Amino acid sequence: MSNLKELEDGLGFVRDLARKSERRPSPTSIYLMWALISLVGFSLVDFAPNAVGLFWTLAGPLGGVASFFLGWRHSIRHGQLSRDLGVRNGLHWAGMLVAIFLAVPLGATGAVAWAEVHKIILLVIAFGYFLAGVHLDRPLVWVGLLMAAGYVALFFIPAYGWTLVGILMAAALVITGIVGGRSDVAPAE
Helix, strand or coil: CCHHHHHHHHHHHHHHHHHHHHCCCCCCHHHHHHHHHHHHHHHHHHHHHHHHHHHHHHHHHHHHHHHHHHHHHHHHHHHCCHHHHHHHHHHHHHHHHHHHHHHHHHHHHCCCCCCHHHHHHHHHHHHHHHHHHCCCCCHHHHHHHHHHHHHHHCCCCCCCHHHHHHHHHHHHHHHHHHCCCCCCCCCCC
């Protein structure tokens, strides 16, 4: 009888480890935060173009730091803290941020009009989200594709195109965060 109880306890332990080893997607809070940041930042292009650079210079890196802490806390709660995954996420998003900052001199030097630099940055972001979906969090593939469609749409929408792209981006992130089965709550024990 004692052996049976030990076996049940051992199997329960293994079951719990297996359940915890299932990769949990990013927390909803990260998706909702970036939905809000994107909606505001993209709309600024239409309504306050002089504020766009300052907004993204602050919101991009601060949102990245907030994302790191939210993701780290989420991983700890789910017992899935992975240095390798954290480094991959950090390198991916930091690389995208660096590519965006490297596009800024195109506008600053007059090599490309600022309106076009904004489109280039959107294209970099769309590509970044798409690759994040391929390598990190699968539902981001379709977010990246929607952003690429928004990039193309900007060539045909005469007014408030950036606001429409911001709404599309925010909606895609909210849907991905909520419907994608994400959770900020630790699994039931």
